[in-house]
Amino acid sequence: MRFNIKSLNYSTILTICLIVLLTILGELSDSFKTLLTSVTGHHWVTKSVLSLIFFVVIYFLISKTVKDWADSNHLIIDAIVVTLLGGAIIFGFYAWHFMH
Amino acid sequence: MSNPLVVIHALTGVLSIFAFLLVFVELLSPSEKAIGRIKIFAIIGTILIFISWTVGGYYYVTYYGPDIKPAIKEGPNPWIHSVVMETKEHVFLFLPFLAILATGVILSYDAGLLENNKARSSVLALCVLIILIGLAVAGMGYMISAGARVAGVG
Numbered sequence: 001m002r003f004n005i006k007s008l009n010y011s012t013i014l015t016i017c018l019i020v021l022l023t024i025l026g027e028l029s030d031s032f033k034t035l036l037t038s039v040t041g042h043h044w045v046t047k048s049v050l051s052l053i054f055f056v057v058i059y060f061l062i063s064k065t066v067k068d069w070a071d072s073n074h075l076i077i078d079a080i081v082v083t084l085l086g087g088a089i090i091f092g093f094y095a096w097h098f099m100h
Numbered sequence: 101m102s103n104p105l106v107v108i109h110a111l112t113g114v115l116s117i118f119a120f121l122l123v124f125v126e127l128l129s130p131s132e133k134a135i136g137r138i139k140i141f142a143i144i145g146t147i148l149i150f151i152s153w154t155v156g157g158y159y160y161v162t163y164y165g166p167d168i169k170p171a172i173k174e175g176p177n178p179w180i181h182s183v184v185m186e187t188k189e190h191v192f193l194f195l196p197f198l199a200i201l202a203t204g205v206i207l208s209y210d211a212g213l214l215e216n217n218k219a220r221s222s223v224l225a226l227c228v229l230i231i232l233i234g235l236a237v238a239g240m241g242y243m244i245s246a247g248a249r250v251a252g253v254g
Contacts, residue, residue: 001207001208002207002208003204003205003207003208005204005205005208008200008201008204008205009201011197012197012198012200012201015197016194016197019190019193019194020190023190041161042161042165044157044160044161044189045157045161047190047193048153048157048193051193051197052196055197055200076201076205076222076223076225076226077222077225079198079201079226080225080226080229083194083198083229083233084229086191086194087187087191087194087233090186090187090190090191091183091187091191094182094183094186094187095183097182098178098179098182098183
């Protein structure tokens with residue numbers, strides 16, 4: 001089985017960015033959190049489903065335009081950096097939110 | 101006694117970490133035979149993360165949100181929910197996609213991982229990240245369980 005690794009990398013990076021964005025926006029805006037909740041009944045479930053759909057859609061969209069699947073190892077490093085930054089942002093945000 | 105859903109969530113989560121640990125160990129000095137095992141461990145690890153995600157999500161929505169969360173927030177350590185649980189439930193969402201990425205690279209390169217050092221290093225780095233995030237999430241889960249017990253609902 002062969003995947004388009006570039007596309008897989010981009011979709012992972014963008015999905016992690018989306019999760020961070022949805023998480024912070026949901027905490028900063030009550031109306032946005034209510035909107036997320038109204039979709040599935042719980043904001044976290046909506047974030048989960050949205051991120052999964054987003055990942056699949058972005059993968060297939062990028063796969064259609066980016067054909068050279070190999071030589072994208074540097075993108076994996078980008079995905080790792082984005083993940084670490086995303087985790088730090090989420091933890092930092094909730095720590096800040098709790099203290100204020 | 102712990103809710104069985106929490107046990108399944110934690111067990112599948114820990115086993116998925118173990119699966120990616122096996123991928124990491126096998127990839128340190130891979131052979132033709134090891135490639136087959138690496139692919140199986142990566143697929144199993146990814147499936148286990150999805151099971152942990154689904155079961156944990158069901159427990160979170162059905163039991164944690166209505167019963168445990170209010171007790172922790174009104175208890176002596178409200179930060180257990182406000183910081184630890186909030187961080188855990190959102191950082192956890194990174195794991196399924198990182199697991200798909202790692203498994204996708206492994207399946208795509210296949211035996212090419214034996215010669216392509218860059219690809220192998222990338223997968224090793226991804227495994228380390230999955231293992232570290234998995235351990236952090238497991239540790240946070242333990243803190244939440246302890247916080248629930250202190251709040252009288254664990």
